[in-house]
Amino acid sequence: MSSAQDPFYIVKEEIQDSIDKLQSTFHKWERISPDMGDQAHVAKELVATCGSIEWQVDELEKAITVAAKDPSWYGIDEAELEKRRRWTSNARTQVRNVKSGVLAGKVSSGAGHASEVRRELMRMPNSGEASRYDQYGGRDDDGFVQSESDRQMLLIKQQDEELDELSKSVQRIGGVGLTIHDELVAQERIIDELDTEMDSTKNRLEFVQKKVGMVMKKAGAKGQMMMICFLLVLSDTHKEAQENMSTEDAVCFTGEEYARHVREYWRGVAESDGFDSEDIRSPVVLTGLFHYDCQSGRRYPDPLLVKRYALLGLHRFNILQGTSFELAALQKFNKTMNLTSSYYITLLANEPGAIPLQKTFQVRVDERKYDTLDLTVAIARLKKDQNEAAETTKEPFVPHFCCSAVSDGVFQGPLPDWPSDDALRHDRNRFYELEISEWQATDWISLYLELLILATDRGMFGVAQTGLPQVQILKVVIETEEENEKPLDKRLNARRAHVYITFTGLPKSPRLVEIGEHVERKAIIRRVIDDSGYLTLLGKFWSGKDTEQRSKTRQSEEKVESSQKRSRLC
Template structure:
C-alpha cells in the first residue's frame, strides 16, 4: 500500500481488482481470487458441490436444469443434468447464481460435458428470474463487462408484455385456435412442465391434472407444435400443494385442493435470454389494513 493512499482508496482499488478478475470468467471461476478483507465488501460466495455441503441444493439443481432447458430449446439438443460441480452466488435475498455443472445428451455422446449457467432472480418469494447464460464451458466468453446482478429480461413482443394473464374460462380453453390442451403422455414426456411447478414449490409431491399452452399464434399446424414455441403462456392445473403462499392472496388449504398456476416463458433468440415468470390463480385478495390514527 502506498503511504499516500487513504483507506478508502485502498478499498476501492481492491474492489476494482476483485471484480476485474471475476469478470475474466463471467463470474464462474473464483479459484485463486481473494476476497478483499473488508467486512462491508459483498463479493460472490463460492460453494463446492462435490466435496462438501452447500445451501439451497434443490433450488440450485432446478436453476441448473433451467439453463439446460434454455440451451436445448436454442440448440435443438437434449442435454440432461448429471451433477452440479460448483456455484457462486451474491449474498442477497434476491440473488444471482453462477453454476457449473455436468450434463450429457444421450443422442449425441454419453460423455459428460461441462456447462455454465447464470440465473438472476428479479423478485423474492415468487417465480421471476432470467437465465442470461447457458453454454458449454469452452464456448466463447461474453465480451460485455460483467454486472454482478442483472436486472434485465428477455425482450417480449406485444402478446407477452405486461401482467401475467388470469386463468381462462372453460369456454376459452376449448378454443383450439388459441390454446393447445396437452395429452397426459405429452406433459410426462416434456419434463420442463413439472420443472416449472417445482420452481414454485420445491418440497411437495405435485400431481399434474391439466396443461394448456398459449402462444399468441392461431391456427398452428400441427397443434402440438406449440410445445416447441420459444415464448408461451403455460396453464397448469395440479394438486398436492397443501398451502399456497402468495402476496396479498388467501388460498384454500389442503393437498387435495386443485390448484391453478400460470407460467410465462419468454426466450429472446437475439440475446439468448430466457425469462420465467409465474403466479397462482384462484385465491381471494386481501386488502391492506388502514392505519389507525389513534
C-alpha cells in the same frame, strides 16, 4: 441393736468370706509352677479380688467414721467403735499381704523370664554352659555389640535423611499453597471485573431487545422474515470474509487503495463471467461472490433451487440448440449475497445416444423478486477447455442485474387471468390442451411448477428447506400467439408461451388461502426467450379471487377518473 440386725456385721461377714476365699486361692497360686501358663491368669484374678475387697473395707471404714460422730444415735459405744476399727485394720492387712505376695511372685517370675530373654539375645550360655562362655563369649559379645551399634547408626542416618526429604516436601507444599492462594485472589478479582462487565452488557442488551421488539412489531410477518434472512446472509458474509482474509491482509487502506482492490477483484471475476472466481481473493471486498463446492459433501444453501436452476439452464440450451442434454451432476456454484441473488452454476450434463457424451456447462440465473417466480437465465453455455478461448458475454459484467427477456403483446406486463372455458374450447389457435402422455413426455412442465412452488415458499420452514411435496398434475394448457406454431413440437418449444397447470398435492403455501392436499390449484407461468437468448420465467398461483380483486380495483380507478372529470367540468 443386736449384732444380727446391725448392718456392719452383715457386711463384715461377707467381707470375711471374701478374704477367706482370697487366702485359699493365694495358697493354691503359690503351689502352681512358674512354667505353667495358669499362674499369670490366677495372679491377675487375685489382684482384681484384692482391689474389690479393699474398696469394700474403705466403704465400711467410712460408715464407722460417720457412726463415731454420734454413737448414741446408732446405739453403740466407744468400745464397739474401737473393736470395729481393729477389724477393718486387720482385714486391710490381710488383703495387703496377699497382694504383696502376688506382686512379689510376678516380679520374680518376670525377672527369671527377662534373664532368659537377655541370655537369648546376647547368646549367653546358661549355668550348664558357663565354662564355654568364659572361653568364647568375650569375643562374640564384642562383635555383636559393634555390629548392633553400626546398624543403629545406619538406621539413625536413614531416618535423618528421610526427615530432611519430608521437610523439603512440606516446604514445597507450603509454596504451592501460597501460589494457589495468590491465584485464587487474582481469579476473584477477574470474576469481579467480569461480573461488572456482564451487568453493563445485560443493561445494553435489554435496551437493544426493546428496540428490536418495537421494530419487529412495526415490520410485521414479512418484514420479520426479511430481517432474519438479512441477518443470516450477513453472518455467512462475515464467516466467508474471515476465511478469505489472512492475518497479513488485516491492514488499513487509503480510499484510493480500497478502490483499486475492488476494481481488481471484480476485473478478475469478470474474466470468467463470475463462474471460476473461487481463487480470487480481496482484502477489502466483503460483499463479493460466495463459493460453494457441490462435490465436497458439505451442505450448501438452497440445494433444491440450485438443482432446478441448473435444469432450467439446460432447458434453455436445448430449446435454442435443438439438443437433449440431461443433468448428470452439479460441480460448484457462486452466489451473490443479495436477498434476490444471482447464481453462477457449473454442472456436468450427458446427451443420450449410442455413445453418451458428457459436457461441462455454465449457467447463470438472476432472480428479480423474492418469494415470487420472476427470474432470467442469462447464460447457458458449454464451458470451453483451457486451450480454447472462453466464451464471454458482450455486455459489461454486472454481478447481479434485474433484466428480463424483451417481449410484447400479451406476453408482457402482468400475468393474465385464467382463460375461460369457452376460450379453451373454441380458440384453438391460442390454446392447446396437452394429453397426459404429451406433457409426461416433457420434463420442463413439472420443472416450471416446482420452481413456482419453491420460489413462493422460501422461508425458514418452507418447502425450499423441508422438501417438495408429491404433486399430481391434472391438466396442462399452452397458450401461444403465432399461427404457424400449431404443430405440437413448435408449441412446446415456442419462445413465448403461457402455461396453465391444474394440479393437486400441495398442502399449503404462503400465496394460497385454502389448505389441503386434495384442493385443486391453478398455476400460470410465462416463458419468454428473446433474440439475445435470455429466458425469463414469471409465474403465480391463480384463484377466482384474483379476478374479483382486479375487477374491484378497476372499478375504483374508473370512479376516481369520473370524479376527476366532473371536477374539471365544474
